[in-house]
């Protein structure tokens with residue numbers, strides 16, 4: 001399988017970290033693609049009408065896109081413990097964490113449009129403030145929820161990759177939240193995180 005990837009995408013890294021945690025690393029090759037809504041990438045659009053990475057290409061089968069769907073698919077391919085718990089409150093808790101993590105990355109991207117990506121005269125500061133509020137409220141919520149003793153699941157993978165990207169892009173920091181910060185520092189020592197460093201600049 002081939003993963004259409006981006007070395008500075010939190011979502012692409014989430015899919016790759018998931019694959020590594022599931023023991024599927026040797027079944028996937030990674031191909032870097034630059035994407036931006038202001039600069040269409042034809043190869044990416046040919047596989048995903050939204051023009052976004054990550055996309056998982058499978059020989060002789062349809063492409064799978066969106067990190068949420070890729071991770072759900074990858075979880076069917078291995079024989080270890082499910083990274084997306086199959087039932088009970090553990091499932092809803094993991095998926096809720098994933099939803100918050102997706103929202104962190106989404107909000108960070110929107111904030112970056114207002115802070116650095118748009119031409120200066122088109123930026124709207126109240127929108128940047130609104131996205132910063134979503135980040136800070138989510139950090140506070142996570143501070144009360146995070147539990148370092150839980151078995152690793154999709155929620156943790158999504159959260160660690162989103163937080164690392166937010167820090168990489170110097171967006172509003174989560175470091176004042178001590179439990180969240182300590183959990184993150186431990187998680188980033190995992191081989192899956194160490195093997196997938198963030199790098200590169202957005203090309204708009």
Ligand SMILES: N[C@@H](CCC(=O)N[C@@H](CS)C(=O)NCC(=O)O)C(=O)O
Nearest residue numbers: 009011035036037052053054066067
């Ligand atoms: N919900 C998607 C988001 C994917 C996404 O936004 N990817 C960005 C890279 S970080 C992208 O390719 N953006 C290009 C665009 O918005 O046109 C996922 O979880 O995979």
